[in-house]
Amino acid sequence: MSDVFQALSSPVRRQILHLLKQKDYSAGEIAEQIDVAKSTLSGHFNVLKSANLVVTVKEGTTITYSLNTSVLEDVLTSMLNLLDSPKTESTKEQP
Numbered sequence: 001m002s003d004v005f006q007a008l009s010s011p012v013r014r015q016i017l018h019l020l021k022q023k024d025y026s027a028g029e030i031a032e033q034i035d036v037a038k039s040t041l042s043g044h045f046n047v048l049k050s051a052n053l054v055v056t057v058k059e060g061t062t063i064t065y066s067l068n069t070s071v072l073e074d075v076l077t078s079m080l081n082l083l084d085s086p087k088t089e090s091t092k093e094q095p
Helices: 002-008 011-022 027-033 038-050 069-084
Strands: 054-059 062-067
Touching: 002 011, 002 038, 002 069, 011 027, 011 038, 011 054, 011 062, 027 038, 027 062, 038 054
Parallel strands: none
Antiparallel strands: 054 062
16 A cells, blocks of 8 residues: 555656546656656656556557556545544543
8 A cells, every 4th residue: 555655645646647537548648738758757657557556558559548446445445444443542542
């Protein structure tokens, strides 16, 4: 899960995910929407792929990126479970 938080720590990667929330995009289409060098964008894509936040489909020389919502759902579920877990004696607030 730490790789997901690492991937989400970058404003550029969050912007990419926001775009992919709307529809699938090719790398070139994303590059047109975001003011970042293509070489830098490639590094961001690698981080997002490593965290399984995006899925890629290659058709010829075009790579299309899609948002993998199941990973985000798993992270949110884990966080909600963490918040719902009862406090133990060591974590209870002291008066």
